[in-house]
Amino acid sequence: MGSTSGVFGETRADDRLHQAEQETERDFGDTSKQAEVHENSPADNARSSRRSMSTALAVEQQDPPGATEAAASSSRAVNGEQNSASVDLPGQSPQSLFDNPPNLARVRKILFECQDQIEITLREFETYWPFVDNVWVKQKTNASRGGHYLTEYYMCRLRRPTHRSSETRPLPEGKRPRNRRAREGGLCNVQIKVVRVSGAYPMVKIMRTPGSESAHSHDLDCIDRLKRNSGLMEFARRESTKGFLPSSIFTKFNEEPAKLIDAGGRFLTVTDVRNVSAKWRTQNPDIELIPHEGYELVQGQGIVKSASDAASTAVGGSSTGAAATTTTTTTTTTTTVTTHLPPDTLSFPCFPLEFLQSYLPKPSKRREFPHVTLSYASSMDSKLSLLPGMQTVLSGPEAKLMTHYLRSRHDAILVGVGTVLADNPGLNCRLEGAGGFGGLGRMWQPRPIVIDPMARWPIHPGCRMLRAAVEGKGKAPWVVVTPGAQIDPQRLMMLKSYGGDFLRIVEYNQNWRLRWEGVLRALASEGIKSVMIEGGGTILSQLLNSEYSELIDSMVVTVAPTYLGRGGVSVSPESKLDPDGKPNAALNPREVTWTPMGQNVIMCGKIRQPEAQQQAGGSAST
Ligand SMILES: NC(=O)C1=CN([C@@H]2O[C@H](COP(=O)(O)OP(=O)(O)OC[C@H]3O[C@@H](n4cnc5c(N)ncnc54)[C@H](O)[C@@H]3O)[C@@H](O)[C@H]2O)C=CC1
Numbered sequence: 001m002g003s004t005s006g007v008f009g010e011t012r013a014d015d016r017l018h019q020a021e022q023e024t025e026r027d028f029g030d031t032s033k034q035a036e037v038h039e040n041s042p043a044d045n046a047r048s049s050r051r052s053m054s055t056a057l058a059v060e061q062q063d064p065p066g067a068t069e070a071a072a073s074s075s076r077a078v079n080g081e082q083n084s085a086s087v088d089l090p091g092q093s094p095q096s097l098f099d100n101p102p103n104l105a106r107v108r109k110i111l112f113e114c115q116d117q118i119e120i121t122l123r124e125f126e127t128y129w130p131f132v133d134n135v136w137v138k139q140k141t142n143a144s145r146g147g148h149y150l151t152e153y154y155m156c157r158l159r160r161p162t163h164r165s166s167e168t169r170p171l172p173e174g175k176r177p178r179n180r181r182a183r184e185g186g187l188c189n190v191q192i193k194v195v196r197v198s199g200a201y202p203m204v205k206i207m208r209t210p211g212s213e214s215a216h217s218h219d220l221d222c223i224d225r226l227k228r229n230s231g232l233m234e235f236a237r238r239e240s241t242k243g244f245l246p247s248s249i250f251t252k253f254n255e256e257p258a259k260l261i262d263a264g265g266r267f268l269t270v271t272d273v274r275n276v277s278a279k280w281r282t283q284n285p286d287i288e289l290i291p292h293e294g295y296e297l298v299q300g301q302g303i304v305k306s307a308s309d310a311a312s313t314a315v316g317g318s319s320t321g322a323a324a325t326t327t328t329t330t331t332t333t334t335t336t337v338t339t340h341l342p343p344d345t346l347s348f349p350c351f352p353l354e355f356l357q358s359y360l361p362k363p364s365k366r367r368e369f370p371h372v373t374l375s376y377a378s379s380m381d382s383k384l385s386l387l388p389g390m391q392t393v394l395s396g397p398e399a400k401l402m403t404h405y406l407r408s409r410h411d412a413i414l415v416g417v418g419t420v421l422a423d424n425p426g427l428n429c430r431l432e433g434a435g436g437f438g439g440l441g442r443m444w445q446p447r448p449i450v451i452d453p454m455a456r457w458p459i460h461p462g463c464r465m466l467r468a469a470v471e472g473k474g475k476a477p478w479v480v481v482t483p484g485a486q487i488d489p490q491r492l493m494m495l496k497s498y499g500g501d502f503l504r505i506v507e508y509n510q511n512w513r514l515r516w517e518g519v520l521r522a523l524a525s526e527g528i529k530s531v532m533i534e535g536g537g538t539i540l541s542q543l544l545n546s547e548y549s550e551l552i553d554s555m556v557v558t559v560a561p562t563y564l565g566r567g568g569v570s571v572s573p574e575s576k577l578d579p580d581g582k583p584n585a586a587l588n589p590r591e592v593t594w595t596p597m598g599q600n601v602i603m604c605g606k607i608r609q610p611e612a613q614q615q616a617g618g619s620a621s622t
């Protein structure tokens with residue numbers, strides 16, 4: 001066994017910190033600037049050229065022009081709410097008819113494939129889902145008892161059979177049957193569930209159901225050809241409420257082929273635009289529909305550019321249709337998705353992380369124990385989760401990125417078995433550029449360490465840590481056990497085959513608990529120079545006791561603006577009395593900073609005495 005993340009070590013991680021500072025100054029949407037920033041570092045170039053799902057999904061962090069409105073209009077489309085009474089004056093339409101959220105084509109592909117579990121904020125979900133709602137057909141919805149979760153089950157559209165309407169029900173009088181071909185069901189058996197988690201930070205998790213096929217039997221174009229998504233159609237509907245002719249809207253759409261294709265409109269027809277605007281037209285029969293400024297309706301030709309406009313813009317041809325087709329061809333190649341970052345990739349934080357610097361592991365002189373950082377997220381009442389055995393999201397999107405950055409700066413991430421049983425955590429670094437997320441090998445991937453004295457964890461290939469290991473997105477865990485732990489030889493072989501192992505520690509304290517000195521010394525002897533201890537409550541409450549003060553270097557606590565209540569898992573060391581028997585504070589971290597981050601505040605502090613003081617005050621024995 002041995003650690004490699006330390007080898008990639010300090011200089012590159014420091015580069016990243018420096019780069020994160022630089023990035024705060026740049027315009028997020030300006031890719032030319034990004035290229036400049038990344039010129040110095042090949043790893044970062046690779047990272048920036050393959051923009052991640054979460055970079056794309058950065059609607060929480062910065063609103064690109066139009067994103068807010070797109071989000072709003074998209075969710076309106078989902079809800080079926082259509083403000084058909086509003087009329088904007090023709091000629092006042094903005095330059096683009098599209099409000100595509102960032103990296104739409106890529107996110108559509110990810111939400112079509114749903115290969116790995118996807119975790120996004122509710123707002124991100126509401127922004128992007130309307131652009132793939134042509135793919136997924138809802139089957140059923142389940143609400144959890146406490147109302148914390150809402151689970152919706154969806155199947156691929158090609159799983160559902162369609163019938164000619166006349167076969168299923170009689171047509172109303174005077175209505176012609178739609179020219180719709182019947183489709184057999186079962187052509188694709190991909191099924192997903194969408195779990196909406198409410199709480200301080202409403203989240204949506206999207207994952208395959210156990211019975212689902214591993215891949216669609218077709219591509220996304222196949223669905224886009226069958227049915228248009230409501231995100232795209234909302235753009236058309238919105239434009240129609242300005243009083244424009246459907247054919248003019250269609251023509252204008254085709255003048256922006258890249259955006260049209262990104263939004264799933266490769267197969268859009270003028271009839272689609274007509275249909276989506278029909279309701280508004282019926283409600284506003286007196287409004288005379290007109291072409292867009294610079295266009296005219298010519299009998300027999302449809303919508304064409306007005307003569308003066310055509311003359312000034314014509315380079316390769318006089319017909320709008322021809323120009324659009326040429327561009328479409330060009331754009332088809334440019335919009336092809338060529339990168340394959342996992343959908344759970346997180347963008348590298350683009351806000352300053354300088355405040356963390358003095359609490360991070362240093363390229364160290366030789367030390368007996370690794371650098372130890374306690375890092376967890378806590379509610380206002382010092383709770384880690386709502387209930388024992390339950391995972392609770394307390395970190396907002398920014399704090400989550402920061403935590404993953406911290407993970408990238410440590411050789412190992414340590415948790416107790418209680419946390420593993422409750423959370424099934426990945427314990428890897430999912431920032432873009434880390435190994436498995438656009439990076440090479442397993443660089444910046446920390447080693448997961450699980451304290452499991454009696455080997456209770458029923459470790460199996462489906463658990464997230466092993467899946468991450470097999471997919472090259474993390475290292476396999478080391479499980480710390482006591483000599484008395486019964487380890488089934490098959491389990492041992494299995495864990496070893498993934499690159500993990502069991503570590504037996506023989507040092508106990510008087511409560512039959514493992515001595516932390518023993519655990520940390522064993523890790524140090526395996527080459528671990530830094531450990532980030534994330535939880536849970538039992539482990540953190542122990543380590544915050546003053547008897548361990550000399551083992552803990554720093555703490556980085558994400559404080560969330562919520563009270564989880566008395567039933568939650570708490571972090572609280574033993575009470576302490578001073579020499580006179582009066583109650584005293586159990587622990588007072590030093591060099592404390594508080595840094596606001598989104599809805600959270602990050603509290604950083606130091607616990608171990610500086611070495612100079614230790615030498616002055618005698619040995620730091622524990
Ligand atoms: N908000 C956050 O940042 C985090 C929240 N959590 C939450 O915390 C909860 C889990 O916390 P807990 O149930 O307290 O479990 P835990 O993760 O602290 O594990 C407790 C177990 O670890 C072992 N253990 C701990 N210290 C030991 C020692 N000195 N020697 C031998 N074995 C030792 C024992 O088997 C003990 O039962 C979950 O709900 C989880 O979601 C966990 C980590 C971080």
Ligand SMILES: Nc1nc(O)c(N)c(N[C@@H]2O[C@H](COP(=O)(O)O)[C@@H](O)[C@H]2O)n1
Nearest residue numbers: 377392393394395403423425426427534
């Ligand atoms: N920093 C932080 N914020 C929260 O809100 C949390 N719930 C946690 N939990 C810890 O992170 C682990 C999950 O890690 P993966 O995302 O699965 O890699 C979880 O087990 C806790 O240790 N942390």
